[in-house]
Amino acid sequence: MNNAARTLPRLGKIGYGGDYNPEQWPEQVWHEDVRLMREAGVNLASVGIFAWAMLEPAPGEYDFGWLDRVLGLLHEGGIAVDLATPTAAPPAWFFRRHPEARPVTHEGHVLGGGARHAFCPSSPAYREAAAGIAAQLARRYADHPAVALWHVHNEYGWSNHACYCDASADAFRRWLRQRYGTLSALNNAWGTTFWGQRYGDWAEIDPPRLAPPGVNPALQLDYLRFSSDEYLDCFRIERDVLHRLAPGVPVTTNFMVPNCKWMDYWKWAAEVDVVSNDHYLQAERLDNHIELAMAADLTRSVARGRPWLLMEHSTGAVNWQPRNIAKVPGEMRRNSFAHIARGADSALFFQWRASRFGAEKFHSAMVPHGGTSTRIWRDVVRLGAELSNLDELVGTRVASDIGIVWDWESWWALELEWRPSFDLRYLDRMSAYYERAWRANRTVDFVHPEGDLSGYQMMLIPSLYLMSSSAAENLAAYVRSGGTLVVSYFSGIVDEIETVHPGGHPGALRDLLGLSVEEFLPLRAGDRVRLERNLTADVWAERLVLAGAEPVLRYLDGPAAGEPAVTRHRVGQGTAWYVSTRLNGRDLDVVLQEAGLTARDGLPDGVELVRRVGDSASYLIAINHTDGDVEVAASGKELLTGAPCHGVLPLPAGDVRVLRAAS
Ligand code: GAL
Numbered sequence: 001m002n003n004a005a006r007t008l009p010r011l012g013k014i015g016y017g018g019d020y021n022p023e024q025w026p027e028q029v030w031h032e033d034v035r036l037m038r039e040a041g042v043n044l045a046s047v048g049i050f051a052w053a054m055l056e057p058a059p060g061e062y063d064f065g066w067l068d069r070v071l072g073l074l075h076e077g078g079i080a081v082d083l084a085t086p087t088a089a090p091p092a093w094f095f096r097r098h099p100e101a102r103p104v105t106h107e108g109h110v111l112g113g114g115a116r117h118a119f120c121p122s123s124p125a126y127r128e129a130a131a132g133i134a135a136q137l138a139r140r141y142a143d144h145p146a147v148a149l150w151h152v153h154n155e156y157g158w159s160n161h162a163c164y165c166d167a168s169a170d171a172f173r174r175w176l177r178q179r180y181g182t183l184s185a186l187n188n189a190w191g192t193t194f195w196g197q198r199y200g201d202w203a204e205i206d207p208p209r210l211a212p213p214g215v216n217p218a219l220q221l222d223y224l225r226f227s228s229d230e231y232l233d234c235f236r237i238e239r240d241v242l243h244r245l246a247p248g249v250p251v252t253t254n255f256m257v258p259n260c261k262w263m264d265y266w267k268w269a270a271e272v273d274v275v276s277n278d279h280y281l282q283a284e285r286l287d288n289h290i291e292l293a294m295a296a297d298l299t300r301s302v303a304r305g306r307p308w309l310l311m312e313h314s315t316g317a318v319n320w321q322p323r324n325i326a327k328v329p330g331e332m333r334r335n336s337f338a339h340i341a342r343g344a345d346s347a348l349f350f351q352w353r354a355s356r357f358g359a360e361k362f363h364s365a366m367v368p369h370g371g372t373s374t375r376i377w378r379d380v381v382r383l384g385a386e387l388s389n390l391d392e393l394v395g396t397r398v399a400s401d402i403g404i405v406w407d408w409e410s411w412w413a414l415e416l417e418w419r420p421s422f423d424l425r426y427l428d429r430m431s432a433y434y435e436r437a438w439r440a441n442r443t444v445d446f447v448h449p450e451g452d453l454s455g456y457q458m459m460l461i462p463s464l465y466l467m468s469s470s471a472a473e474n475l476a477a478y479v480r481s482g483g484t485l486v487v488s489y490f491s492g493i494v495d496e497i498e499t500v501h502p503g504g505h506p507g508a509l510r511d512l513l514g515l516s517v518e519e520f521l522p523l524r525a526g527d528r529v530r531l532e533r534n535l536t537a538d539v540w541a542e543r544l545v546l547a548g549a550e551p552v553l554r555y556l557d558g559p560a561a562g563e564p565a566v567t568r569h570r571v572g573q574g575t576a577w578y579v580s581t582r583l584n585g586r587d588l589d590v591v592l593q594e595a596g597l598t599a600r601d602g603l604p605d606g607v608e609l610v611r612r613v614g615d616s617a618s619y620l621i622a623i624n625h626t627d628g629d630v631e632v633a634a635s636g637k638e639l640l641t642g643a644p645c646h647g648v649l650p651l652p653a654g655d656v657r658v659l660r661a662a663s
Helices: 003-007 027-040 065-076 092-097 124-141 166-180 183-190 217-245 265-269 288-302 331-341 375-387 408-414 426-439 469-480 585-595
Strands: 015-020 044-047 080-085 147-152 276-278 309-312 346-349 402-405 444-447 458-461 484-488 515-520 528-531 535-538 542-546 550-554 564-571 574-579 607-613 618-624 630-633 636-638 648-651 656-661
Touching: 015 027, 015 309, 015 375, 027 065, 027 375, 044 065, 044 147, 044 346, 065 080, 080 124, 092 124, 124 147, 124 217, 147 217, 166 183, 166 217, 183 217, 217 265, 217 408, 265 288, 276 288, 288 331, 288 426, 288 444, 309 331, 331 346, 331 375, 331 607, 331 618, 331 656, 402 426, 408 426, 426 444, 426 484, 426 585, 458 469, 469 484, 469 564, 469 574, 484 585, 515 564, 535 585, 542 564, 550 585, 574 585, 607 630, 618 630, 618 648, 648 656
Parallel strands: 015 044, 015 346, 044 080, 080 147, 276 309, 309 346, 402 444, 402 458, 458 484, 484 574
Antiparallel strands: 515 542, 528 535, 550 564, 564 574, 607 618, 618 656, 630 648, 636 656
């Protein structure tokens, strides 16, 4: 049995469908929904995500009749159900009973109702109520033949990543006791001799609420860790109820990789039975298909390479960006295939039918307001038909060859206040390095700093400000045994408690890179520096002192004029490169290519090729984001057209091909 068959035993095909909110529609529409779902090839619907108030209209009074009928109709129609626990939107009665469960902002405001996600994750009342409704659903639907998956909650931490109420403060103190054991260990870790912040009692420790500038960064960082852990506890509580009462049905919760900065998805992914992710394009960006690819690669990576589910994306425009640019014809299809190429075993959408009321009525859907006479509907039907030919991809693994180190904790720490430059931004460097790999058609895995690096010929570290000593040793072992490592500036500076590594920057990497950074030289907004080989950079420069590394490129002007900007250090069988300034685009390529990141396949920029490999076959997914036709060198059977292919795979402008490669 392949992996996906294990993760979704009751589906076993590429999942197609989306969030289905029948509670917003009269019952006669449900019949039309099922008929249209069948027409579109929908096989999986996520049901009940925000339906708590309809399922439990008053405390302890349940109404499951409507949900019974919905699940029955879907099952008769051959559509599997991803059944949600509705805990992202507690009913109004809950907050009337438990006003203390409302979240409090960093500024001390209590958040009101009328929206969703307005609860404190540490609230005992919330946790109990969430476990209660999850248990009701689990008991009732454990053996329902339609239920293929449990969808716990919805996007933990998205609208509201941390709560600062008194219950949260208590929970934080408990979390700290567990982490540090004693107050003196905490005082040492947090460096509380600075500004006389020493704590003599656990009760003196507060969340990092609105305060004068310069709140202890170690306290802030721990609060972010704590907040991610509190939401994760909420998930675990529900998951354990479902595992106990409905064993055998896998449990997921939808992540938002990488758009939700605040959850440490390395930790989260270890707790779900199957990883699922929601992804929305940054609609105004012309290269948003590259950001999509990065999100998909990161999702697969947190899933440790196992197949994952694309839980939500959109057929067209969303409703919550400043300008909600519509997808052009063909774009939705390319987006869906790009996720599948990078390991998704589903293409699901928010949402099935466009809402007539509520905050999301201007969001696209599979069935738009205009119904079935629309282009979007025709495209939805076409995509469903195409995906139904691809069941053999289920459970296959993505072949990758480049590793990029990713760490949420380092991201959080980097972007606290009072850094050497406001322009030090985690996603800026991640996207810049990822983009070069994407354009070279090299498939990227993201790796935890302490993860297994042995399979990668090349590792990139675009930004890793916070680095533990064991991560540093992991990287050093990787280089010694023959790996190529490229490290960008302001990495390896502090350890996991926000304390500068001793002995000069970058303390965790000095020996490996064969240099030290004597001084950071941030640049003024808009200033640029020139480097040899006609390169230009901005934002950042450094004064390097080499101790074994050789200079590869020098600064020609700016605050480090004449001094090394890019260096190389041979260590054991491998090489560690250092890039001390902010290079982008083709300028960054010059360095990365010299380090070994060469383009594959010789295709024009904008043609995306990814391989998925199974036990008995491998597949090439080719996506043409350009407006010109291209040809890809490949042989096998093309699964969307059924055409055999001998040596040349034609890939028309804007089109997609899926080739089962000749062995
Ligand atoms: C997601 C959310 C959905 C819907 C969607 C709109 O983040 O899970 O419920 O709000 O955004 O794009």
